[in-house]
Amino acid sequence: MRKPIGGVGNHKDLISSENGGITMKMRKGLWSPEEDDKLMNYMITNGHGCWSDIARNAGLQRCGKSCRLRWINYLRPDLKRGAFSSQEEELIIHLHSLLGNRWSQIAARLPGRTDNEIKNFWNSTIKKRLKKSASNSASPNMSHDSSSSEHQEVMAGLISIHDSSNIMAMYMDATRQYSSSSSAIQAMTMNHLIEPLTLSDAGDHHASCYGKTQVGIDGNGVSYHGCYEIFGGNLNLVDEIFGIPPLDIPNDNQYTKTENLHDRNPMIVSNNMNSVIINQCYNNNTHKVQTLAAGFENCWEGGNDLKVEEWDFEELMREASSFPSLD
DNA sequence: AACCCCCTCAACCGCACGTTA
DNA sequence: ATAACGTGCGGTTGAGGGGGT
Secondary structure, eight states: OOOOOOOTTOGGGEEEEEETTEEEEEEOSSOOHHHHHHHHHHHHHHOSOOHHHHHHHTTOSSOHHHHHHHIIIIIOTTOOOSOOOHHHHHHHHHHHHHHSSOHHHHHHTSTTOOHHHHHHHIIIIIHHHHHHHHHHHOOTTOOOOOSOHHHHHHHHHHHHHHTTHHHHHHHHHHHHHSOTTOHHHHHHHHTTSSOOOOGGGGOSOOOSEEOOOEEEEOTTSOEEEEOEEEETTEEEEOTGGGTOOOSSOOGGGOOOOOEEGGGSSSOEEEOSSOEEEOEEEEOTTOOEEEEEOOSOTTOOOSTTOOOOOSSOHHHHHHHHHTSOOOO
């Protein structure tokens, strides 16, 4: 690995910063072990705050932004070190097929991994592998509207690796965010990309909220794949109701446990724009498996609060329409 | 041993967005 | 209303390591 830059005296690695009329020299470049210690000690003692204050109070000649990055990407104690497992790799590919380059959202579903780490891994390893896979498997009859050949290759690779799972997952997301009469759903059905399931297939529930598909890897390296609904104050996993097989989850890890939202606090953190579930995920044996803290952003259904997540579904539909028939 | 090339990944940059004064 | 500031995100860069010749 790269060695940290030596003493602070190297002017090449210093930038000027105005602070209250005083010009400070801000350090740039690699962090030294001493700087790491300072930041780590400060964070352990004082916790989070304004990053520019942290930089100043910790005695670091760094801008707050640099401190934040260092903490998030390297010093945070809950970071997982080491190479990505094949399971993580597969999940990243799957999530990327759903979310695109939304690295922070992908990272939110891989505990201990940072967006930067995943982005680097994608760009250096996975992208290359998928390209290779695409060049081996791409059919000349495949028609794509996308103008990006790289994109075509990557998508071809995804299909060859994951068969229809990404399309099904997209559909699962869609069913939670649109009514069954949505033109988007109809388009997918007409393209034979999905079976015409509707929310009513889930039973007689009258859910006040449907959550986005949750996929991730728990602390034990076990992948989970679930969808959640909330009704009557309860959070349920409805994966099996929709007939979608979970991703390699052993039987005793099927998350069918219903959690009473009022029993655990805080369970939902929300404001006018976003709602985020902070939830413990349990398996059938009621062993805690995973703490979920993302995935419900902007996808409340009911009343006037219907929100359509942050991704461009029409764009997703165009992508889906260009997929070859799965027959 | 020396050189070159490629790869990895830490860190920076610019931008967007939210909050506050 | 808006300027200033803080934060977060995704794209990009380049130092340094490793492998090949």
